[in-house]
Amino acid sequence: MMNLHCKEKARLFLAHETAGAAFEDARSRLTAQLDTTSHKEFDRLASAVKDALNKVENARKALNQHVAEHNCLVLENSMTT
Numbered sequence: 001m002m003n004l005h006c007k008e009k010a011r012l013f014l015a016h017e018t019a020g021a022a023f024e025d026a027r028s029r030l031t032a033q034l035d036t037t038s039h040k041e042f043d044r045l046a047s048a049v050k051d052a053l054n055k056v057e058n059a060r061k062a063l064n065q066h067v068a069e070h071n072c073l074v075l076e077n078s079m080t081t
């Protein structure tokens with residue numbers, strides 16, 4: 001298990017997880033409707049995916065920055081890329 005002794009890190013990690021789940025959700029909605037959706041709806045879904053991805057990236061940056069500054073380290077494999 002991860003060491004979540006740092007509350008701020010735990011909060012940021014959770015925000016990243018939540019953003020990641022929202023992104024997966026938006027992406028699967030988009031791919032599920034690829035063949036059937038209208039152009040307009042496709043654009044809407046595609047931009048929702050893009051927004052969600054931005055949130056994931058921001059959350060990851062915030063997390064990485066916190067860990068770098070606070071030295072509260074080690075988020076196992078999933079965060080190494």
Ligand SMILES: [Zn+2]
Nearest residue numbers: 006009070072
């Ligand atoms: Zn910390």
